[in-house]
Amino acid sequence: MPSRMRLAADLDVEGKRVLVRSDLNVPVHDGAVGDDGRIRASVPLLRDLLDRGARPVVVAHLGRPKGEPDPATSLAPVGERLQELLGAPVRMAQDVVGESAAEAVRATEPDRVVLLENVRWAPGETSKDDAARGAFADRLAAFADLYVDDAFGAVHRKHASVYDVATRLPHAAGPLVAAEVAVLERLTSDPARPYAVVLGGSKVSDKLQVIEALLPKVDTLLVGGGMCFTFLAAQGHAVGSSLLEQDQVERCRAFLETGKVVLPVDVVAADRFAADAASEVVSAEAIPSDRMGLDIGPRSVELFARSLAGSQTVFWNGPMGVFEMAPFAEGTRGVAEAVAALTSDGALTVVGGGDSAAAVRALGIDESRFTHISTGGGASLEYLEGKALPGLTVLED
Ligand code: ADP
Numbered sequence: 001m002p003s004r005m006r007l008a009a010d011l012d013v014e015g016k017r018v019l020v021r022s023d024l025n026v027p028v029h030d031g032a033v034g035d036d037g038r039i040r041a042s043v044p045l046l047r048d049l050l051d052r053g054a055r056p057v058v059v060a061h062l063g064r065p066k067g068e069p070d071p072a073t074s075l076a077p078v079g080e081r082l083q084e085l086l087g088a089p090v091r092m093a094q095d096v097v098g099e100s101a102a103e104a105v106r107a108t109e110p111d112r113v114v115l116l117e118n119v120r121w122a123p124g125e126t127s128k129d130d131a132a133r134g135a136f137a138d139r140l141a142a143f144a145d146l147y148v149d150d151a152f153g154a155v156h157r158k159h160a161s162v163y164d165v166a167t168r169l170p171h172a173a174g175p176l177v178a179a180e181v182a183v184l185e186r187l188t189s190d191p192a193r194p195y196a197v198v199l200g201g202s203k204v205s206d207k208l209q210v211i212e213a214l215l216p217k218v219d220t221l222l223v224g225g226g227m228c229f230t231f232l233a234a235q236g237h238a239v240g241s242s243l244l245e246q247d248q249v250e251r252c253r254a255f256l257e258t259g260k261v262v263l264p265v266d267v268v269a270a271d272r273f274a275a276d277a278a279s280e281v282v283s284a285e286a287i288p289s290d291r292m293g294l295d296i297g298p299r300s301v302e303l304f305a306r307s308l309a310g311s312q313t314v315f316w317n318g319p320m321g322v323f324e325m326a327p328f329a330e331g332t333r334g335v336a337e338a339v340a341a342l343t344s345d346g347a348l349t350v351v352g353g354g355d356s357a358a359a360v361r362a363l364g365i366d367e368s369r370f371t372h373i374s375t376g377g378g379a380s381l382e383y384l385e386g387k388a389l390p391g392l393t394v395l396e397d
């Protein structure tokens with residue numbers, strides 16, 4: 001990781017109020033927390049801060065409220081789960097920087113955590129106006145002596161609690177941010193070769209930037225998922241009613257000219273987008289006009305596994321098919337198994353992307369079979385594209 005980034009462990013925190021930006025953005029339905037992975041991942045930093053006599057004040061977002069209080073996106077259920085997992089009291093403020101928050105911060109003791117309400121209830125958090133964001137960041141900063149960012153999933157956002165507040169307080173990276181950056185650095189600076197990237201998911205245009213940035217650096221790029229059909233079309237094949245981004249075909253043709261791109265040779269083609277659709281495996285070079293490709297086929301899984309064999313570095317983003325429906329999950333399972341097998345051979349294997357990580361869990365594949373599963377899909381892709389991430393840049397100053 002960049003040596004200029006100070007770590008939370010290096011801060012003298014005893015007796016200090018530490019504003020901690022955590023990623024607690026978990027699924028919550030009717031007040032019940034679903035997959036609590038992100039809450040669990042946030043515990044070690046808070047535990048460490050409490051052990052060292054600090055008074056953590058946690059700021060986090062949940063869902064996409066529109067800059068105003070919205071009970072459906074209250075962090076209250078998250079606070080309860082955090083308290084259980086942390087084994088220390090979590091005092092929940094009723095607002096973000098209002099009277100309730102100020103009172104909770106004033107009264108806090110070194111043996112407990114204060115959790116502010118959903119930071120996206122405050123319009124200043126996501127404002128495009130620097131002054132509005134800055135004014136809100138001033139109020140957050142007034143709550144603490146130090147700032148620690150442990151929310152990797154948000155570092156690509158120029159938001160008040162991610163960016164502006166770090167310009168106002170002595171700051172450091174938390175262990176989650178440090179771990180993510182360390183892995184991404186291994187992918188970008190001198191990766192062990194052969195280096196293969198597997199991309200899938202639904203939208204080509206979302207990922208063309210990352211393909212453009214990665215192609216010169218990788219030895220092989222395997223393309224599956226909904227994005228492969230634009231590449232197949234660029235080779236002149238009929239893709240039926242599969243996902244196709246006609247305006248990206250030219251660009252995909254240029255990518256194919258590098259000779260590094262491997263495409264599926266067969267696909268599972270369905271007569272409609274449904275779990276109970278009629279489907280069959282067809283050649284990727286001739287998808288019937290009334291069929292849509294919803295997964296890569298078994299010969300493609302074998303081809304991808306063969307192409308990956310021997311790789312020392314693998315980055316995988318995007319499911320190979322509509323894994324949410326069982327008949328179209330086998331391509332993703334096959335590729336996940338092939339990548340996981342490389343981990344045991346000593347390769348660095350990284351899974352990035354919200355749906356890719358969800359697919360690994362949904363398919364019952366043990367997460368420990370990969371070197372690293374990134375918690376921040378958008379943030380890790382932007383890092384690999386070589387973009388400057390505001391939340392990281394600000395920590396380096
Ligand atoms: P990630 O979140 O890992 O970056 P994306 O958001 O890009 O992944 O894409 C995930 C979605 O892509 C999944 O919901 C999956 O159902 C969909 N998908 C994968 N293959 C296809 C396909 N052939 N046709 C339509 N959708 C697909």
Ligand code: MG
Pocket residue numbers: 353354355
């Ligand atoms: Mg996604």
